[in-house]
Amino acid sequence: MRTLARWARAEWGLLYVTVRDPLLKHRWRVTPMTLTVVCLTALLQFVQNRPWGYQIVQETGAVRAQDPLGLxxxxxxxxxxVPALDLPVWGALAQILFxxxxxEVCLxxxxxxxxxYVATLAGTLFARLGIALGAHxxxxxxxxDAQVVDTGPSAAVVGLAVYVSxxxxxxxxxxxxxxxxxxEVLLKENLAGKEHLAALMGVGTLCLLAAVRHRHQWPPWRRQWRSGRRTGRGSGLPPIQS
Structure with missing residues (x-):
């Protein structure tokens, strides 16, 4: 149990402290963009499930590989x-909120x-490339797959999760x-799964660029974390019980 606790501290300690302090001090006031995105996603889900709103959402927020690139x-x-019509919206909203x-707190x-947007755009462009290459x-x-609507918030959620981690x-x-x-791709080879991988490649490129930028020194967030541990200030996490 102690080994697991130490691993959790090493894995999530810095992230925990970074998120905890602003939330304790300001609550949800530190995430106005996130709350706006959650409300917008819920609104678009409501609208696209109404007879009068489906076509509006399709014409303004549905992207397919068969569409002209500019559009x-x-x-x-x-x-x-725009959440997927065939998946529970509450799952998407929970992922976005988390x-x-x-x-938003960290970055x-x-x-x-x-x-x-980098993650979403990577998936969108990959769909066009994949269809041009062909199924074989x-x-x-x-x-x-050119007629299938691109993945909505999920590619962005996956990309952000990997980048912040x-x-x-x-x-x-x-x-x-x-x-x-x-x-996911191995078990269920579909457009959404491959777009998720493309999103990860796009975000991975951002990680590589950031690593090259800081190649001669520890990134500031890691250096401060290590310094705090050496000087005994600790992570701000509860101590591990024997």
Whole structure:
């Protein structure tokens, strides 16, 4: 039990402290963008399930590989918040609240949105490439997938989860999320699964660029964490009981 507790402290300690302090002090006032995104996603789900609203959402926020690229890029910002019709919306809202909320506290609202859009755009562009390659290519997709609506918030959620985990030293968590997406594709080879992998590749590129930028020194967030442990300030977590 103590070994598991030590592992949890090492894996999530820095992330826990980073998120805990602002939330304790300001509550949900530190995540205005996340709350806005949750409300917008819920609103779009309500609208697209109404006879008068389905076509509105389709024309403004549904992206398919068969659409002209310019039109798809115009719809991409809103497509991030359009939940899948065949999945429970409460699951999507819970994922957004949890992952976007943590990311907003750790990264700020504009970096969170930027990374979310990189992940979503990577999936959107991959769908076009995969269909161009064809179903028999290693990373190809059948032509019928050109008519399937791209993944909504899920690609952004996956990308943000991996980026925040990597940045704050939760490498096992980042690897576990990545492996779960690989398993998803192996078990159920569909457009959404492959778009999730493309989103991870896009976010992985951001991680690589950040690592190169800090190649001569520990990133500040890691250096402060290590310094705090050496000087005895601790992580702010409850002590491990014997």
């Amino acid at each position: 798809a890029l115009l719809r991409t910002p809103l497509s991030l918040f 992952v976007f909320g943590i990311a 700020g609202w504009w970096r969170t949105l930027a990374i979310a 290519a290693p990373f190809g997709l059948p032509w019928t 990597w940045r704050y030293g939760a490498y096992v968590t980042a690897g576990a999320v990545t492996m779960s997406m690989v398993v």
